[in-house]
Amino acid sequence: xxxxxxxxxxxxxxxxxxxxxxxxxxxxxxxxxxxxxxxxxxxxxxxxxxxxxxxxxxxxxxxxxxxxxxxxxxxxxxxxxxxxxxxxxxxxxxxxxxxxxxxxxxxxxxxxxxxxxxxxxxxxxxxxxxxxxxxxxxxxxxxxxxxxxxxxxxxxxxxxxxxxxxxxxxxxxxxxxxxxxxxxxxxxxxxxxxxxxxxxxxxxxxxxxxxxxxxxxxxxxxxxxxxxxxxxxxxxxxxxxxxxxxxxxxxxxxxxxxxxxxxxxxxxxxxxxxxxxxxxxxxxxxxxxxxxxxxxxxxxxxxxxxxxxxxxxxxxxxxxxxxxxxxxxxxxxxxxxxxxxxxxxxxxxxxxxxxxxxxxxxxxxxxxxxxxxxxx
Numbered sequence: 001x002x003x004x005x006x007x008x009x010x011x012x013x014x015x016x017x018x019x020x021x022x023x024x025x026x027x028x029x030x031x032x033x034x035x036x037x038x039x040x041x042x043x044x045x046x047x048x049x050x051x052x053x054x055x056x057x058x059x060x061x062x063x064x065x066x067x068x069x070x071x072x073x074x075x076x077x078x079x080x081x082x083x084x085x086x087x088x089x090x091x092x093x094x095x096x097x098x099x100x101x102x103x104x105x106x107x108x109x110x111x112x113x114x115x116x117x118x119x120x121x122x123x124x125x126x127x128x129x130x131x132x133x134x135x136x137x138x139x140x141x142x143x144x145x146x147x148x149x150x151x152x153x154x155x156x157x158x159x160x161x162x163x164x165x166x167x168x169x170x171x172x173x174x175x176x177x178x179x180x181x182x183x184x185x186x187x188x189x190x191x192x193x194x195x196x197x198x199x200x201x202x203x204x205x206x207x208x209x210x211x212x213x214x215x216x217x218x219x220x221x222x223x224x225x226x227x228x229x230x231x232x233x234x235x236x237x238x239x240x241x242x243x244x245x246x247x248x249x250x251x252x253x254x255x256x257x258x259x260x261x262x263x264x265x266x267x268x269x270x271x272x273x274x275x276x277x278x279x280x281x282x283x284x285x286x287x288x289x290x291x292x293x294x295x296x297x298x299x300x301x302x303x304x305x306x307x308x309x310x311x312x313x314x315x316x317x318x319x320x321x322x323x324x325x326x327x328x329x330x331x332x333x334x335x336x337x338x339x340x341x342x343x344x345x346x347x348x349x350x351x352x353x354x355x356x357x358x359x360x361x362x363x364x365x366x367x368x369x370x371x372x373x374x375x376x
Contacts, residue, residue, distance in 0.1 A: 003031065006031035006059075007075045007093070008062060009035060009053055010035055012058075012062075014051045015356055016038075017361075018092055019089065041356040045354040046319065047357035065197070069169045071169050076092065085211070088240055090210070092207075104162075107217060109217060110233070111222065112142060112222070113222035115147075117222075125150035126153055128247075129150070132159075136159065141212065144174070147222045152180060162189045162215060163180075164212050166204040168195055169192060170196050170197065191211060210236055213242060214236075214240060216242055225257060244268065245276050246267040318340070319353055321340055322351065325340060326370045328371075330363050334366065351368060
């Protein structure tokens with residue numbers, strides 16, 4: 001239990017995001033060791049005060065709050081954590097689950113679409129989801145109004161479904177789907193990376209979308225306007241090496257413009273669940289996001305310029321040099337290593353210190369960027 005407490009404390013530490021969490025575990029081996037190293041890392045990165053680390057009591061309180069809602073916490077790198085989700089470069093360090101763990105072992109297909117759905121769109125979502133579930137697939141969606149709710153409802157009639165939500169397990173949203181969430185928790189699974197008590201807000205929905213994409217072998221978009229959240233989920237799925245399917249719609253309906261555009265861009269046209277089932281891969285396609293638990297820099301130390309033991313600068317000096325080379329625009333880490341002329345291990349250690357200190361942020365695609373105002 002103490003190991004899980006420290007994993008939760010590390011995950012909830014100010015400034016420790018999903019990528020930083022993985023880097024800390026890769027460097028220090030355990031969450032306990034990483035927590036002990038955080039104050040020193042922050043100092044090396046130029047931070048005057050240590051990062052805010054939750055106390056053991058605060059972590060225990062979160063465990064108890066999740067348990068009161070009949071939920072459990074699943075940690076990245078442990079057997080119960082969903083393996084497809086773990087493939088994401090920015091997979092959540094911890095997620096809360098209410099429901100049946102064994103549902104996560106099924107093959108999955110995501111379904112997303114418009115909140116303001118048409119009658120035809122609702123019909124398609126519900127019946128396709130029912131066919132998916134009858135074939136043994138778990139249908140993953142976001143518990144929103146419209147297409148999401150129809151997909152969950154259809155799947156529950158013939159099998160199981162997984163709901164990904166933006167807020168805490170104890171803060172159902174939207175209000176009209178409170179009963180649906182409870183029903184899913186009874187025979188399927190409800191997942192979130194938000195702590196208990198978190199109210200669903202606009203800034204949290206992209207994380208919810210990432211869960212849908214990461215849990216699914218493929219994502220079916222039923223109806224979506226241009227520049228909609230459903231298209232963001234589809235883009236996340238594509239970046240993660242997952243298949244993207246789109247149900248075509250009438251050119252006269254604005255709710256079909258997003259799905260029709262997906263098809264123009266190369267998404268697979270889907271008119272029936274059988275077509276998707278026949279095409280759905282057994283595992284995600286190989287790609288940048290479908291890789292090892294922690295993506296190390298592609299440039300090896302053997303390829304990077306070497307310094308002798310006497311010439312090697314300390315981490316603070318390396319950090320200062322990297323700050324000179326970086327800007328608020330994303331910089332490729334391999335290019336940064338080459339520009340610094342230093343061993344990769346020294347650069348990666350200094351980047352970790354700067355990130356914990358709040359001086360930089362790590363982005364997907366092996367990139368980093370300066371934070372405009374670190375507030376030190």
